[in-house]
Amino acid sequence: MDQVNVGLCGLGTVGTGVVKLLQSHADEIKYKVGSEIQIKKILVNDTKKKRDVIIQPEWLTDNPEELVNNPELDIIIEVMGGIEDTNLLLEKAIRNKKHIVTANKDLMAVHGQKLLRLAKENNCDILYDASVAGGIPIIRSLTEGLASDRIQKIMGIVNGTTNYILTKMTDDELAFEPVLKEAQALGFAEADPTSDVDGLDAARKMTLLANLAFKMEIGLDDVEVSGIRTISQEDITFATSLGYTIKLIGIASIHNGKVEVSVEPTLLPKDHPLALVKNEFNAVYVYGEAVGETMFYGPGAGSMPTATAVVSDLMDVVKNIRLGITGNEYVIPQYEKQLKENDEKYMQYFIRMEVDDEAGTFQNITNVFTNEKVSFQKILQLPSDKEKMAEIVMVTHKISKQQLLNSRENLKGLDVVNEIISCYRVDGED
Amino acid sequence: MDQVNVGLCGLGTVGTGVVKLLQSHADEIKYKVGSEIQIKKILVNDTKKKRDVIIQPEWLTDNPEELVNNPELDIIIEVMGGIEDTNLLLEKAIRNKKHIVTANKDLMAVHGQKLLRLAKENNCDILYDASVAGGIPIIRSLTEGLASDRIQKIMGIVNGTTNYILTKMTDDELAFEPVLKEAQALGFAEADPTSDVDGLDAARKMTLLANLAFKMEIGLDDVEVSGIRTISQEDITFATSLGYTIKLIGIASIHNGKVEVSVEPTLLPKDHPLALVKNEFNAVYVYGEAVGETMFYGPGAGSMPTATAVVSDLMDVVKNIRLGITGNEYVIPQYEKQLKENDEKYMQYFIRMEVDDEAGTFQNITNVFTNEKVSFQKILQLPSDKEKMAEIVMVTHKISKQQLLNSRENLKGLDVVNEIISCYRVDGED
Incomplete structure (x- = not known):
């Protein structure tokens, strides 16, 4: 396989970056993967628009069929975005035995498992490193x-x-x-x-x-x-x-x-x-x-960082084609999905509330937490802007989400607690 | 190529980790590279020593020839350390067409270019990701x-x-x-x-x-x-x-x-x-x-992090063998070596000195710097522990190394400067 032919869906900021990288590093890429990578078709909305990159006019088309049904193409790069229409397009491409490189996390989060399964059935790769945190591999x-x-x-x-x-x-x-x-x-x-x-x-x-x-x-x-x-x-x-x-x-x-x-x-x-x-x-x-x-x-984003990730994935697909190990991206889920219940999720929490500034308030609040066996790492009390009010901020030790929910519910029932202003988790101290 | 045979030089902490990883992830590795990876020989000092890992007794040898001259082996993993002897061993292995994976930065820093060139001539890979920052790819x-x-x-x-x-x-x-x-x-x-x-x-x-x-x-x-x-x-x-x-x-x-x-x-x-x-x-x-x-x-180090890097490299060598693209690691240096001169190296500097605590001192010091066109971002003067002395700390704007060297030389000539205590570069503010 001396030459691998690629169709590109989308010529926005990322697509333009991909074309530039493929052109400026053609020799190096060939050296690394053992095949030449050639763009043959680019799907755009407007074939007449002036482009900020060197392309052959015959590459441009506004007809997706010229990519997904094109027997000449081995790989489709999808950098145009969208979910449902794009999904249909890629399904068709995969059924036509085309490998996919995409930067589309919206699509992959919704239809990824289905697409990966379909790709496996058709011995095709789908690589999508550019879809999460653009420049980070x-x-x-x-x-x-x-x-x-x-x-x-x-x-x-x-x-x-x-x-x-x-x-x-x-x-x-x-x-x-x-x-x-x-x-x-x-x-x-x-x-x-x-x-x-x-x-x-x-x-x-x-x-x-x-x-x-x-x-x-x-x-x-x-x-x-x-x-x-x-x-x-x-x-x-x-x-x-x-x-x-x-x-x-x-x-x-x-x-x-x-x-x-x-x-x-x-x-x-x-x-x-x-x-x-x-x-x-x-x-x-x-x-x-x-x-x-x-x-x-x-x-996390940007034209060239994302394009770098797309081209790296593209190079891997070409290697996989030559290795005969395409279609392995979809790892059949080894494990049945099992999600933690609220009493199995442990975390520290930051709780900020507005309370009555009077004797016994603190006692009432700590009673609630003590009943739920919640203890604290940090406590801060300050006068509030409002008259006769105070603000209390508490950071708990690690407790279950269920303990948190119970405590909040019971705090709301207290007369001295005017409002639970905010409640966030705390992590990174273990 | 259904099976790739590996010889392991060294069975210390990293070597043991490599054996464990290869055993516990055998199926996954085969799935990813398309071949089974089989350890056939392990070079150790003491073949009788009890080991913390499951190995066949016939794998062990204290004779390096049984690895580097063994026609059965495709790849040598070197995790035993050492420079000159190890270099001779690997040279021999490469001449016998064996690919190399090493975690040995001392060896690679001294003989790396020569080994990579030899590997290229013999169509062999040398991968060495484990040699820099163990667990970081x-x-x-x-x-x-x-x-x-x-x-x-x-x-x-x-x-x-x-x-x-x-x-x-x-x-x-x-x-x-x-x-x-x-x-x-x-x-x-x-x-x-x-x-x-x-x-x-x-x-x-x-x-x-x-x-x-x-x-x-x-x-x-x-x-x-x-x-x-x-x-x-x-x-x-x-x-x-x-x-x-x-x-x-x-x-x-x-x-x-x-x-x-x-x-x-x-x-x-x-x-x-x-x-x-x-x-x-x-x-x-x-x-x-x-x-x-x-x-x-x-x-940066440790048994399992480094072993993870070694096994990842090993998997790449196997892929490269199957792709027919081994021997590409040594990129013929594209550029003649050109090093910056001292007047082309720009950096900020932190300079700390002990000076006479008397009128005119600061004037004398700033004169030296002004003559060298050095200006400052931060200056701090404090009394010293010693009587009639003060300490001055200065952080320069970006200057050339030559400007720094000249200034230091001229400061040493000043009577009011008792000692230049320390001088470090400052980076990361641009």
């Missing part, structure tokens, strides 16, 4: 570098938009709304920021990582998600004064064969490696049985 | 994940012993000698700590990384090295009060085709990602033209 690390290890926990900052917003809120002491507006103006947040800000984007990526790490079929519905809209400047000030940084952290962990996947605002000790990941950067922390702690840090 | 990342990028700078904490010592000196405010003794007692430092403490071990690893990143044949002699023996508790206190952490940092950078490789104590801003790498952990920061900043963090 995290999927490659889970499937190759750490292949001979058992993963116990993954903690990730896998959404650049929310990390940018939280960094600005923390470092410049600004509120959520103005920072979001600034991020939108700078292009770090989209006009509709819902998917980023409410944690859905991060949840999709954590699903992909959890599936790989634990070899179970975990879906988006299995992920507990909450976003960063509720985080106030006061929360950040309290967290800082107790030595923590607030980050939106995705956690996927396994214990006794039971899994927990969640994306939530999380307080980390301010010298935890993930606490130092600033602005739009991403990082994924992996705890493996053999290797111990490792962390991968880098740009 | 950094060589893999430079050759694969970032293959389609141009590396501009690498900064690394690549020696666990010195990082452990500096962490203890900083966090527990202890002096070098007692911390070294403690590290030796705990097994984090060797009885003869010279190679670690004086920076040679780190220099070897930086040589390997620089060769890969810049495609020039850079030798150990091209690396400027200074170790951590001179760092005092006072240096650390001053650095901390100015917002810095002192780390032993290896730097390999390229500018206009000219390269600089060095290992020196370096002050980093205390929130720089490398400043947070504590104890025996390693981390490598890579700046690539396309990908931007990435960092890889993990354990």
Whole structure:
């Protein structure tokens, strides 16, 4: 196989980067994989549009059939985004025995398991390292570098938009709304920021990582998600004064064969490696049985970082074709999905509440926690802005989620507790 | 090729880990590479010694010829250490067409280029990812994940012993000698700590990384090295009060085709990602033209982390054999070696000196720097413990190494300067 022919779906920022990389490193790539990689078709909306990259006019088409039904093509690179239509397109391509490289985490989180299974049936590869944390080779690390290890926990900052917003809120002491507006103006947040800000984007990526790490079929519905809209400047000030940084952290962990996947605002000790990941950067922390702690840090998005990941995947597909080992990406889930119950999820919690500033208040509150066998690592009480009110912030030792839920319920029943203002998990101290 | 036969040189901590991993993940490995990997011979000093791993007695031998001259073996894994004898052994193995996987950075730093060239002539692979930062797939990342990028700078904490010592000196405010003794007692430092403490071990690893990143044949002699023996508790206190952490940092950078490789104590801003790498952990920061900043963090040594890296390399060799693309590891240096001169090396510097506490002293000192066009970012003056003396700490803006050397020379000529106590570079603020 002297030449491998590629069809590219999408010629936006990532697609353009892919074309540039393939052209500028053609010799090196051929040397490394043993075959020449040739782009033959590019699917675009507008074939007449002027492009910022050197392409043959005959490559361009607005007809997807010219890619997915093209017997000349071996591999389809999908960097155009979208879920349902894109899924149909790729299904067709796979049935026509084309290998897939995609940077589309939305698609992979929703249809990934189905597509991977279909690919296996058709002896095709689907590689998707660019879909999680663009420039960081995290999927490659889970499937190759750490292949001979058992993963116990993954903690990730896998959404650049929310990390940018939280960094600005923390470092410049600004509120959520103005920072979001600034991020939108700078292009770090989209006009509709819902998917980023409410944690859905991060949840999709954590699903992909959890599936790989634990070899179970975990879906988006299995992920507990909450976003960063509720985080106030006061929360950040309290967290800082107790030595923590607030980050939106995705956690996927396994214990006794039971899994927990969640994306939530999380307080980390301010010298935890993930606490130092600033602005739009991403990082994924992996705890493996053999290797111990490792962390991968880098740009989560952007044209060239993502293109670098796409081209690396492309090179692997070409190697696999020549090795005759394609179709192995879909590892049949080795284990039945088993999720942790609330009384099996252990974590520390930061609880902030407004209470009546009067004798006996503290006694009443500690009674509630004592009944649930909850003890504390840190407690801070300050006068509130409101008259005759005080604010109490407590950081628990490790307790179960069930203990937390029970305690919150019982606190709400107390007359002296005016409001539970916020409640976040705390991790990274063990 | 249904089965690949392997000879293992060395059955110490890493060798034992390799055997365990190959046994416990045999099915998975076969699935991933398409061939079964079978250990056939193990070279040990004492064939009678009881081993902590399941092996067939007929595997063991104390005769290296049974490995390097064994027509049955396809791959030799070398995890026994040593330089000259080991080099002769591997040369023989390569001439007998055996592929090599090694964790031996001492060997690779001294004889790597020669061995890689010999391997290329014989169509053999030499993979050595385990030799730099054990559990971190950094060589893999430079050759694969970032293959389609141009590396501009690498900064690394690549020696666990010195990082452990500096962490203890900083966090527990202890002096070098007692911390070294403690590290030796705990097994984090060797009885003869010279190679670690004086920076040679780190220099070897930086040589390997620089060769890969810049495609020039850079030798150990091209690396400027200074170790951590001179760092005092006072240096650390001053650095901390100015917002810095002192780390032993290896730097390999390229500018206009000219390269600089060095290992020196370096002050980093205390929130720089490398400043947070504590104890025996390693981390490598890579700046690539396309990908931007990435960092890889993990354990730098240890049985299972290193074994994980060895087995990953082994799997790659098997794939390469089946692909028919072995012998490609040695990239003929694309560029003539060009090293930066002292007036082309730009860096910030921290200079600490003891001076006469009298009128005109500061004027005299600033005159010296002004003559060399050196300006400052931070200046701190404190009374010294000694009578009529003061200590001055200055952090320069970016200046050339030549400017630094000239300034130091001229300062020594001043009567008011009693001693230049310490001088370290400062990086990570751009």
